[in-house]
Amino acid sequence: MTAERRNTAALRFVLPAAAAFVLAYVLQTVLDDYVMSIVNFVGINIILAVSLNITNGMTGLFSLGHPGFMAIGGYVTAILTLPAARKAMFLPDLPAWLAGLQAPFVPALVVGGLCAAATALVIGLPVLRLKGHYLAVATMGFLIIVQVLITNWDSVTRGPLGLNGLADLTTVWQVLPWVLLTLYVSWKVKFSSLGRTMIAVREDELAAQCLGVNLFFTRVLSLALGAFFAGVAGGLWAHLVTAITPSSFSLIMAFNIVVMVVVGGSGSITGSLLAAVLFTVLTEAFRPLEEHYGLYGIGEILMALVLILILIYRPGGMLGTREPRFLVDDDG
Amino acid sequence: MGGGYIAQQIVNGLILGSMYALVAIGFSMIYGIIRLINFAHGDVVMIGAFVTLALMQVAGLPFVLVAAGALAAGAVVGVLIERGAFRPMRGAPQVTGFIASLAVSIMLQNLGILLLTAQPRNFTFPAALQKVINAGPVSFRVIDLVIMLSALGLMVLVMLLVKRTRLGMAMRATAENLDVARLMGININRTILAAFAMGSALAGIAGLMWGGKFGQIDPLLGYVPGLKSFVAAVIGGVGSIPGAILGGYILGLAEVLFVGLLPPIYSAYRDAFVFGTLIVILLIMPNGLLGSDKGERA
Amino acid sequence: MLEVDDIHVYRGRTYVLKGISLRVTRGEIVALIGANGAGKTTTLRTISGLLHPRRGHIRYRPEADGPELELDRLPAEEIVRRGISHCPEGRGIFASLTVRENLLVGAYLRRDNRGIEDDYRRVCDLFPILGQRAGQAAGSLSGGEQEMLAVGRALMSRPRLLILDEPSLGLGPLVVETLFATLADINRRGVTILLVEQNAVMALELAHRAYVLETGRVTLSGSGEELAADPEVRRAYLGGA
Known part of the structure; x- marks a missing residue:
């Protein structure tokens, strides 16, 4: 890569990033708090879809465990940022070292992400030996187990009541950098030798094995990387909603993130991004419809229908595994 | 906690197990023939329940007709799901089918909520079926007996159908090899x-x-x-009908005994236990107790 | 009886058959030989309807004086009904079904129970081991027995045209010898045979005529003896100069 090309590559990222900051500033000044919270949901969903795309899209490991990682990240972040006084009220049985601790938001998010990633490593070692739909089922099991454990681990999680009244720390200035970081890392991964390895694993396991690719390592790594960002997204989510309960991280949520990745095109970062935006906006648009006319469930029905139609008629989603031409080098 | 208590728990486990087994058979049949984990299979149970409610409590039909209606409703829904969702994507990777079945499941559940609201409804069987029978240390209702016996009868019927009839032979052949089945003149879509x-x-x-x-x-x-019932099917070996039956009873008994014999605190972890078992079985015993196809999971 | 006319077939995105033409006359044994990947199996699968040509036609006349049928758009299960029985690559026996069930599945489209039983006995006469193992799971048979079962199963539909894909694969020389003798016998009883073989020596000895396929095209054709004598064929497929 020549210096000139490196410059254009950098520009490709820096320019949109700068544009995003300007856009965020404009939105912040123009929009009210409610609409701004939707913008933040869009950002969180981008992080979720793009990070799941690392696991599901690029490596082809169909994981339904993403909300499980979100839950871990969310609870860790929430507990770390909770003021000591509230901890004493909510969680009187917390171990002393944790009870006195109050961390700033960003480090708390990082720790939350790391906990999720560490969990991914631990469960990945046994579970990633499974393939295809059995892996999907096992990760679904992981999700349910996380839910059950959180519900019952009262001394740390306050059980089914969850933690409420969390500080509303999640502003667009928190979300946007994480969105950009997720996109950047994901992009770097896709167009690196690791990314090519991942796609090789997805396309043809046998061939990848013959090339001496360490399949297992690649799989565990991609699961852990996806889990890290899911954990961060969980933390952001908790401090946007300002509450966290075990039932928030459900199979429906897993399904919704999968819909975003499939609709966007498994493997395409741009696709996941666009689908996440579309998904969030449409869900918000449906909410008044459901509430006004009492048509509860109509949003989910349409979402499921769209997914089935896409799986039948356009299994590659909007963009397949590709990225738009203007964003990639021809040889990239 | 005497012998009577345990005997009662075993009876409860058998009742629960017969239902798991019935659902697991269908699960296994569908998996066996097209290697699809049909997550929407459980929602057919829900539809059967609502159809029963409508026919029995609203239309007031006799019990036998209600039962026939529940069977027919299940069959119709199964056919619609296959034609509408799974046939058009046949040949796609397995996980595609699984995700689609998840979508079908979510669709059916939300259709239920949309049309019937999420409010639970009471289900009352005729008094004759609700009568309690005391047999020594154990007691159960007539309906429980009906459940166990009719489940057994249906299991025998299905096994005979698969083992002894031309259709059953075609199903087993199709399950083994779609292409070769077609070469024999079997219409695999119909099968x-x-x-x-x-x-x-x-x-x-x-x-x-x-x-x-x-x-x-x-x-x-x-x-x-x-x-x-998915867990039951996996325990027995997905694809095997006798395996599904065995798995259903094992799971029913294990679950009831787990909840009945351990301190109550553990029952909160019931779902975690069920799924933990599932993952462990998939990892160490992917063919279950009676399954045979090798090397597909690990 | 069968005329394959310039068929072009894709498998997924791969262009496999690039215009194959061949014909099989009533009563003949015709062999297709060629290296791996030449398109032999694809040709057979297209004839029996598991694949469909993007271009070209397959015409088939079941009765000598009957009408001609276009096969290239019919699904596989309809083609069996018209008297073409395909014994697939790798035998494709149903391992979990019993030997007897495998043979009965071969007669799946027939309703004449008495005729089916007659044919069942006839197949058991042809391959006595099948009768002895009738109740056993087919998966427990040896390779040679499985091949006999596959051929027997294909005969159960009373085919006019029997298609065989690599019947000798993985079998010992003695078994192959017997098998080919039986095939000649089946042919003498009036069944036309189209077969694909890796074992070109045996195939050319058995066949009346043969076609040589290379990368999706027919490169040579002629009688069995002619091809066996052709220096090109000898060098490439018969392992001699």
Whole structure:
């Protein structure tokens, strides 16, 4: 890569990033708090879809465990940022070292992400030996187990009541950098030798094995990387909603993130991004419809229908595994 | 905690197990023939339950007709699901089918909520079926006996159908090799449809039983029997009908004894236990107790 | 009887058959030989309807004086009904079904129970081991027995045209010898045979005529003896100069 090309590559990222900051500033000044919270949901969903795309899209490991990682990240972040006084009220049985601790938001998010990633490593070692739909089922099991454990681990999680009244720390200035970081890392991964390895694993396991690719390592790594960002997204989510309960991280949520990745095109970062935006906006648009006319469930029905139609008629989603031409080098 | 208590728990486990087994058979049949984990199978149970409610409490039909209606409703829903969602994507990777079945499941549940609201409804069987029978240390209702016996009868019927009839032979051949089955002149579309119809009919009637056993139904009730029967099918070896039956009874008994014999605190972890078992079985015993196809999971 | 006319077939995105033409006359044994990947199996699968040509036609006349049928758009299960029986690559026996069930599945489209039983006995006469193992799971048979079962199963539909894909694969020389003798016998009883073989020596000895396929095209054709004598064929497929 020549210096000139490196410059254009950098520009490709820096320019949109700068544009995003300007856009965020404009939105912040123009929009009210409610609409701004939707913008933040869009950002969180981008992080979720793009990070799941690392696991599901690029490596082809169909994981339904993403909300499980979100839950871990969310609870860790929430507990770390909770003021000591509230901890004493909510969680009187917390171990002393944790009870006195109050961390700033960003480090708390990082720790939350790391906990999720560490969990991914631990469960990945046994579970990633499974393939295809059995892996999907096992990760679904992981999700349910996380839910059950959180519900019952009262001394740390306050059980089914969850933690409420969390500080509303999640502003667009928190979300946007994480969105950009997720996109950047994901992009770097896709167009690196690791990314090519991942796609090789997805396309043809046998061939990848013959090339001496360490399949297992690649799989565990991609699961852990996806889990890290899911954990961060969980933390952001908790401090946007300002509450966290075990039932928030459900199979429906897993399904919704999968819909975003499939609709966007498994493997395409741009696709996941666009689908996440579309998904969030449409869900918000449906909410008044459901509430006004009492048509509860109509949003989910349409979402499921769209997914089935896409799986039948356009299994590659909007963009397949590709990225738009203007964003990639021809040889990239 | 005497012998009588344990005997009663075993009876409860057998009742629960017969329902799991019925649902698991359909699960296994569908998996066996097209290697599809049909997550929507449990929601057919829900539809069977609501159809029973409509025919029995609203239309007031006699019990036998209600049962026939539940079977038929299950079969129809199974056929619609196959034609609408799974046939158009046949040949796609397995996980695509699984994700689609998740979508179908979510669609059916939310259709239920949309049309019937999420409010649970009471399910009352005729008094004759509610009568309690005391047999020594154990007691159960007539309906429980009906559930156990009719489940057994249906199991025998299905096994005979698969083992002894031309259709059953075609199903087994199709399950082994789609292409070669076609070379024998078997219309695999019709055969696959028949497997969906039969399996889903059993799920439909299981819905009747579910309502009878628990007395309350709602649009989300399919989740639990769906998952449990999947676990039962995996325990027995997915694809094997006798395996599904065995797995159903084992799971029913294990679950009741687990909850009945351990301190109550553990029952909160029941779902975690069920799923933990599932993952462990997939990892260490992917063919279950009676399954045979090798090397597909690990 | 069968005329394959310039068929072009894709498998997924791969262009496999690039215009194959061949014909099989009533009563003949015709062999297709060629290296791996030449398109032999694809040709057979297209004839029996598991694949469909993007271009070209397959015409088939079941009765000598009957009408001609276009096969290239019919699904596989309809083609069996018209008297073409395909014994697939790798035998494709149904391992979990019993030997007897495998044979009965071969007669799946027939309703004449008495005729089916007659043919069942006839196949058991042809391959006595099948009768002895009738109740056993087919998966427990040896390779040679499985091949006999596959051929027997294909005969159960009373085919006019029997298609065989690599019947000798993985079998010992003695078994192959017997098998080919039986095939000649089946042919003498009036069944036309189209077969694909890796074992070109045996195939050319058995066949009346043969076609050589290379990368999706027919490169040579002629009688068995002619091809066996052709220096090109000898060098490439018969392992001699």
